[in-house]
Amino acid sequence: MLKRRVVTKQELDGILERLADEINRDLEGKDPVFVGVLKGAVYFFTALTQRLTRSVAVDFIQVSSYGASTSSSGMVTLIKDLTVDIAGKDVYVVEDIVDTGITLVDVLALIAARHPRSLKVVALLSKPSRRKREVPVDFVGMEIPDVFVVGFGLDFAEQFRNLPEIWEFAMEEGG
Numbered sequence: 001m002l003k004r005r006v007v008t009k010q011e012l013d014g015i016l017e018r019l020a021d022e023i024n025r026d027l028e029g030k031d032p033v034f035v036g037v038l039k040g041a042v043y044f045f046t047a048l049t050q051r052l053t054r055s056v057a058v059d060f061i062q063v064s065s066y067g068a069s070t071s072s073s074g075m076v077t078l079i080k081d082l083t084v085d086i087a088g089k090d091v092y093v094v095e096d097i098v099d100t101g102i103t104l105v106d107v108l109a110l111i112a113a114r115h116p117r118s119l120k121v122v123a124l125l126s127k128p129s130r131r132k133r134e135v136p137v138d139f140v141g142m143e144i145p146d147v148f149v150v151g152f153g154l155d156f157a158e159q160f161r162n163l164p165e166i167w168e169f170a171m172e173e174g175g
């Protein structure tokens, strides 16, 4: 069930505005490719990239996710690869949330193997208290405590992604 709102529409707009400002400044002199990590980052990815003041290339990558469980299995497999050649490009990986960091470490390794000129990470949310792997996050929307959230792209068993705000999700009592 949806317990409480963690990030409102208004807060999301503020976060997107600030991140776009920071990234717009960072884009000077770059040859950028924005890589969204499917499916959770899609809503964040489109909202963010539309706020950039110049044209950028976009692509997507999909790796295995939690499925219907709320804890990570610790192994990531590639489901959908990039289609753009990122060699020599400035890659910005766009993630929905960095939790243990395990997914991001693996995604960054996959991307680094294609020899981008530079590699940066943009994450809408981060749960620093849950980190198991040290991973660089260059642009963070908001740090949140150790709660499971849904909405604005984030799912529980493929549901709730289309909610316009971010909610704490809790399993029903006894189920």
Ligand code: 5GP
Pocket: 040, 065, 066, 072, 095, 096, 097, 098, 099, 100, 101, 102, 103, 104, 147, 148, 149, 150, 154, 155, 156
């Ligand atoms: P990590 O590998 O950092 O533990 O987990 C990263 C992935 O787990 C995220 O991209 C996201 O798909 C999923 N995840 C982690 N925390 C949450 C959460 O609170 N809510 C949802 N819906 N997914 C999460």
